[in-house]
Amino acid sequence: MPDDRPDGPRRAPKDPERFLVRGRLERLPRRRADRDLVISYLASRTLPVHQPVTERELTDRLAALAADPVGLRREMVDAGLVTRTRDGAEYWRTHVTEFDFP
Template identity: 75%
Template sequence: MSDPPPPATPARDALLDEVLAPAPPPARFLVRGRLEVLPRRRADRDLVLRWVVAQLVPVHDPVGERALTEALAALVRDPVGIRRELVDAGLLRRTRDGAEYWRTLVTEFDVLGAPSGSGGDAGPARPGG
């Protein structure tokens, strides 16, 4: 038999809130809240791409190509290039004809334990919703 979970305390609740909270946006790469250029350093580039995908595409929720491109355009200077980068990085998958995109990975920018479809911070609206 397993031990019962420890009782809730303010310290435990604060720790859980910290662990389950999304990571802050990579602000040093944003200009007035938009991504103008991808960072050159691979680790920074991957961080920014994970942030972008978490802002726009819910996990396991297909998004049409046009809706995704329009949502990306609100957040990045080169929406088509970033969409391609997201696919190449394995953060987005797509149908063979490119009509729909979806995400299967949870990132540090997702709100864990929240209802599906809630994003990291008050970023741009998600496509289709």
């Protein structure tokens, strides 16, 4: 039966948890949009906005949620969600995400 709604077929809601296995990220999604969604979600769960933490502390927080915490930390920095000091000693999140709001 064709879908004749003016807005087209209904899409699945943005749910980054669908990429987690028992609450952990085993690997990043391949599709860029999904990857960005997961990175934003995990950044919001591990690091409050503008609260600096040490490299070790952030890595430990990410290790609780991801198989590759160092790679995930790098992805967060590359995506512009997290900033670090020049020497990499401290990290802080610079952007509010859609997951920061209930």
